[in-house]
Amino acid sequence: MSEINKELIITSHPTEVQIALLEDSKLVELHHEQTSEQFGVGNIYLGKIQKIMPGLNAAFVNIGSEKNAFLHYLDISPTTRMMNEFVKMVSTSSKRSLSAIEKQPTVGKVGKISDVFSTGQSVLVQIAKESISTKGPRVTTEISIAGRFVVLLPFSDKILVSQKVKGNPERKRLRQIVSGLKPKNFGAIIRTVAQGVSAEDIEKDIEQLLDRWNSMVDKLSEVVPPAKVAAELDRTSVLIRDLLNNSFHAIYIDDKDLYTEVRNYVKAFSDKDIVKFYKEKEPIFETFNVARQIKGSFGKIVTIKNGIYIFIEQTEAMCVIDVNSGNRIKSSNSQEENALQVNMTAAEEIARQMRLRDIGGIIVVDFIDMNEAANRTALYKRMSELMAPDRARHNILPLSKFGLMQITRQRVRPITNIDILEKCPVCYGTGKIKPAILIIENLENIIDFLFQKQIENRIAIEVHPFVYAYLTKGFPSIQWKWFFKYKKWIRLKENNNCHILQYKFFNKYMEEIVLWDSQPEKKIIET
Numbered sequence: 001m002s003e004i005n006k007e008l009i010i011t012s013h014p015t016e017v018q019i020a021l022l023e024d025s026k027l028v029e030l031h032h033e034q035t036s037e038q039f040g041v042g043n044i045y046l047g048k049i050q051k052i053m054p055g056l057n058a059a060f061v062n063i064g065s066e067k068n069a070f071l072h073y074l075d076i077s078p079t080t081r082m083m084n085e086f087v088k089m090v091s092t093s094s095k096r097s098l099s100a101i102e103k104q105p106t107v108g109k110v111g112k113i114s115d116v117f118s119t120g121q122s123v124l125v126q127i128a129k130e131s132i133s134t135k136g137p138r139v140t141t142e143i144s145i146a147g148r149f150v151v152l153l154p155f156s157d158k159i160l161v162s163q164k165v166k167g168n169p170e171r172k173r174l175r176q177i178v179s180g181l182k183p184k185n186f187g188a189i190i191r192t193v194a195q196g197v198s199a200e201d202i203e204k205d206i207e208q209l210l211d212r213w214n215s216m217v218d219k220l221s222e223v224v225p226p227a228k229v230a231a232e233l234d235r236t237s238v239l240i241r242d243l244l245n246n247s248f249h250a251i252y253i254d255d256k257d258l259y260t261e262v263r264n265y266v267k268a269f270s271d272k273d274i275v276k277f278y279k280e281k282e283p284i285f286e287t288f289n290v291a292r293q294i295k296g297s298f299g300k301i302v303t304i305k306n307g308i309y310i311f312i313e314q315t316e317a318m319c320v321i322d323v324n325s326g327n328r329i330k331s332s333n334s335q336e337e338n339a340l341q342v343n344m345t346a347a348e349e350i351a352r353q354m355r356l357r358d359i360g361g362i363i364v365v366d367f368i369d370m371n372e373a374a375n376r377t378a379l380y381k382r383m384s385e386l387m388a389p390d391r392a393r394h395n396i397l398p399l400s401k402f403g404l405m406q407i408t409r410q411r412v413r414p415i416t417n418i419d420i421l422e423k424c425p426v427c428y429g430t431g432k433i434k435p436a437i438l439i440i441e442n443l444e445n446i447i448d449f450l451f452q453k454q455i456e457n458r459i460a461i462e463v464h465p466f467v468y469a470y471l472t473k474g475f476p477s478i479q480w481k482w483f484f485k486y487k488k489w490i491r492l493k494e495n496n497n498c499h500i501l502q503y504k505f506f507n508k509y510m511e512e513i514v515l516w517d518s519q520p521e522k523k524i525i526e527t
Contacts, residue, residue: 360411
């Protein structure tokens with residue numbers, strides 16, 4: 001199986017940066033990064049405990065957001081007491097080194113949050129989930145700073161290796177390298193991409209993470225809670241950091257400053273010259289077919305091929321996806337074979353849609369019923385394979401006896417919803433149109449204005465074929481009656497793209513005359 005060709009397409013606007021990830025030219029992820037966004041996943045804050053909730057075994061933390069952040073006891077790190085001592089030390093003395101802190105009793109897996117925190121206490125927290133719907137951000141005291149090859153864990157001493165790193169010799173090598181490089185009271189998680197990487201590159205990565213930590217500590221000594229003390233990399237850099245590998249073909253950016261920034265970032269850990277500056281006049285999303293794919297991929301109904309489509313209904317806690325075969329039936333196949341083929345095709349789009357929309361929580365997929373257990377097993381295995389590249393944590397259950405597949409997927413951000421509907425040019429979004437019987441009167445009013453007031457010599461009108469037939473039938477037709485009335489010939493043209501009550505006027509140079517009549521009682525015409 002050949003490697004997937006990945007491209008990152010980035011376009012910059014005054015208020016946001018849009019990032020599209022393409023795999024073999026197919027859109028699989030779409031990210032929007034607001035330039036004013038403050039409370040993103042990974043940002044670290046010095047907050048203040050606003051309220052302890054014993055019944056929930058949780059606390060509300062003021063981090064400066066519109067809604068207080070939520071800190072549950074289960075999101076408290078075992079080393080939280082050590083972290084609290086460090087925050088006190090930094091705020092009351094000139095000491096900055098984490099190695100100066102002595103070990104503190106760990107926080108047990110079972111306990112009361114009131115034993116760890118008190119109202120009004122300062123606390124160092126990191127955002128684990130952004131605000132979703134009416135809920136504030138969810139935070140944790142398990143502080144981590146992610147790099148290219150290593151995730152640094154302050155206040156810890158554990159060294160963990162990604163389960164995807166295969167082979168005991170390689171795992172042992174990586175563990176030995178990191179244990180010799182990390183300072184005291186720092187732990188680390190060795191990422192999958194570190195497999196086969198040299199000690200020099202890993203050392204460089206850890207040095208950059210320690211620089212970010214030291215900058216955070218310096219800021220921590222100066223601020224008053226609530227305040228942001230460290231920011232995760234912007235989403236563009238995070239995607240590059242997490243995804244960049246040999247299958248990455250290119251990164252195209254249409255903003256010069258952002259291009260320079262990303263190019264320098266990539267150079268820090270890669271020799272590949274893949275960052276390209278896009279300077280064509282056509283919008284970058286149009287050139288790479290991203291805009292059209294966005295239009296065809298969002299909305300409740302997503303058409304796949306051969307009439308197959310899926311219906312996606314999203315609620316706050318659950319997403320329901322219904323698979324429909326449409327007219328996808330091969331007479332040469334049995335009903336069971338047709339159902340399997342439709343389900344396999346739909347599974348590819350469903351896996352893509354979950355990444356594209358960043359659907360999280362509980363997802364229930366209603367596939368077309370299949371009677372044979374082997375087919376249900378094959379579909380389950382195929383869905384597992386399709387979701388394997390998904391970076392969000394997920395769990396898939398086999399099909400139930402009702403033909404339902406249950407999937408849970410990590411939710412850290414609100415689902416991406418893009419309004420792809422356009423305002424109707426006839427009713428202007430009101431859902432109401434003028435009575436069909438009045439269309440001839442409307443046309444005559446406009447013709448009269450153009451000939452008598454605007455002094456047009458010749459005009460042409462494009463109308464729906466049904467209206468064209470009505471205006472030209474018989475003798476004298478309505479078209480001939482207009483000629484006898486105004487002593488000027490009015491050219492009529494059929495336009496299949498016109499709504500049945502829509503019309504377009506043109507002058508003698510075939511330039512469209514813009515009509516504005518959104519209010520029925522007003523008719524304002526300008527060229």
